[in-house]
Amino acid sequence: MNIVNFTPVSALTGGLLIGLSVALFFILNGRMIGISGIASNFLVSKNNRVDNFLFLVGLILGPLIYSYTTGKEINISISSSLILLIIGGVLVGFGTKLSNGCTSGHGISGISRFSLRSIIATITFMIVGILTVLITGIL
Amino acid sequence: MNKIVSLLCGIIFGIGLVISEMINPEKVLGFLNIFRDWDPSLAFVMIGALIVSTPIFHFFKNKNKPVFSSNFSIPTNKEIDKKLIIGAVFFGSGWGLIGLCPGPAITSIALLNMSSAIFVVSMFIGFYLGSKVN
Numbered sequence: 609m610n611i612v613n614f615t616p617v618s619a620l621t622g623g624l625l626i627g628l629s630v631a632l633f634f635i636l637n638g639r640m641i642g643i644s645g646i647a648s649n650f651l652v653s654k655n656n657r658v659d660n661f662l663f664l665v666g667l668i669l670g671p672l673i674y675s676y677t678t679g680k681e682i683n684i685s686i687s688s689s690l691i692l693l694i695i696g697g698v699l700v701g702f703g704t705k706l707s708n709g710c711t712s713g714h715g716i717s718g719i720s721r722f723s724l725r726s727i728i729a730t731i732t733f734m735i736v737g738i739l740t741v742l743i744t745g746i747l
Numbered sequence: 748m749n750k751i752v753s754l755l756c757g758i759i760f761g762i763g764l765v766i767s768e769m770i771n772p773e774k775v776l777g778f779l780n781i782f783r784d785w786d787p788s789l790a791f792v793m794i795g796a797l798i799v800s801t802p803i804f805h806f807f808k809n810k811n812k813p814v815f816s817s818n819f820s821i822p823t824n825k826e827i828d829k830k831l832i833i834g835a836v837f838f839g840s841g842w843g844l845i846g847l848c849p850g851p852a853i854t855s856i857a858l859l860n861m862s863s864a865i866f867v868v869s870m871f872i873g874f875y876l877g878s879k880v881n
Contacts, residue, residue, distance in 0.1 A: 612784040613777055615768065619788040622767020623795020629760035630796065631803035636752045638813030639820050640804075641760070643850035648874035662750055663757040664853055670761015671770070671857040684771040684855060686862040688845050697852075697866040699841025701873020704849060706880060707834025708824065711848040712760075714835075715793060718822075720800040725827055732832055733839035734779075740843025741779040 630716055640721070642713020643667075644704035703733075749815040761854045767792040770855055772846025779843050834877075841873075 630641045637659070650660040671682050688696065704710040707729050709718060714733075718726020768774045769792055777786030812818055842848050847855070847866050855863040 609782060610784050611787065613774070613786040613788070615786075615788045616791045619767045619769075619791035620795040622763045622765070622769065623792035623797075624799055625759055625763030625766065625795075626792065627796035627799025629756045629763060630800040632759070633752065633756040634800075634804060634813070634819075635807050636814045636816075637749045637756075638816040638818060640822065641756070643760075643848075643853065644874070647849055647853060647871070648878065651871055651874050652878045659749060659753040662753040663760075666754045666757015666759075667761040667764075667850065667854045668757075668857045669754075670758050670763075670854055671765045673758060674762050674765045682765055682770065682858060684858060684860060684863070685773040686845070686847075686860065686866075688772075688862065690865065692844060693862055693865045694869045696841040696845035696847070697869025698873040698876070699837045699844070700848060700852070700866075701870035701875075702877040702880075703834045703837025703839070703841060703873070705834070705874050705877025707831045707838060708822075710838060710850070711842075712850050716796045716800060720797060720804045721821070723822070723825070725825055725831060728827055729831055729835040732835035733842060736836050736839025737779045737843035738781055740840050741776055742782055744844065745780065745783065 626712075626716065630712075630720070640713070640717040642709050642717055644701075644710035645708065645713050648701070648705050752815060760850065761857075763792075763796075764851050764854050767795075770851045770858075772851075775842070775846035775848075775851070779846075830881075 633639055633641050646660045646663050650657060675682060709729060714726040714729040764770045778789035852863060852867050852870055
């Protein structure tokens with residue numbers, strides 16, 4: 609194993625902001641953030657639909673406000689083929705709906721609550737993610 | 748007020764995903780690539796988030812009510828069942844395949860990237876299919 613591209617300061621800074629968002633949403637609105645829950649409930653449920661919609665709009669405004677205020681360009685790189693993007697997207701949507709949470713809902717909000725359910729889900733999707741990268745790297 | 752809070756929390760969360768670079772699938776795949784060239788950065792995203800959210804949650808959970816809402820809504824499901832594990836396995840495999848999870852995927856719509864848009868549409872189809880099974 610080699611350590612590469614390590615950027616602990618920006619990762620920690622971004623993480624603190626994500627934690628701040630989770631904390632504020634809880635103190636002010638009384639809900640624990642989970643993006644898969646917010647997005648999927650926006651799609652299938654009338655409860656809190658406007659709040660959920662506005663949160664998702666906020667997510668999309670985030671990078672625009674960041675670029676506008678800092679003048680920095682945001683670059684992402686996705687090299688996956690069309691068919692893999694579709695398969696990956698459906699797996700992520702279906703899986704997070706089935707287990708009621710994703711990296712934020714289980715990984716951050718759930719672990720904050722010391723929920724055993726969330727800790728087990730997080731360990732499971734981390735291990736499977738690592739194995740998937742290992743296997744696709746070999747193929 | 749809680750409408751404004753929702754929008755504001757979305758913005759803060761989105762900026763956090765940008766600064767931490769969690770929005771970039773290459774960075775996520777680097778984090779999951781522990782057996783070869785490992786980029787441990789994203790562990791620090793989780794640490795950063797948890798050191799804020801954990802104490803705040805435990806301090807406020809026993810208060811009467813949130814500031815702008817009538818009651819706290821905290822998940823009560825404690826069951827560790829097949830659905831939890833199978834769902835996490837599906838999610839982990841899709842995450843490891845592309846490097847996108849729901850938050851970064853939706854946030855990346857701002858960048859008008861065709862690949863991430865295809866991923867997001869597919870993810871919403873997955874949400875719909877999952878809600879039918881649930």
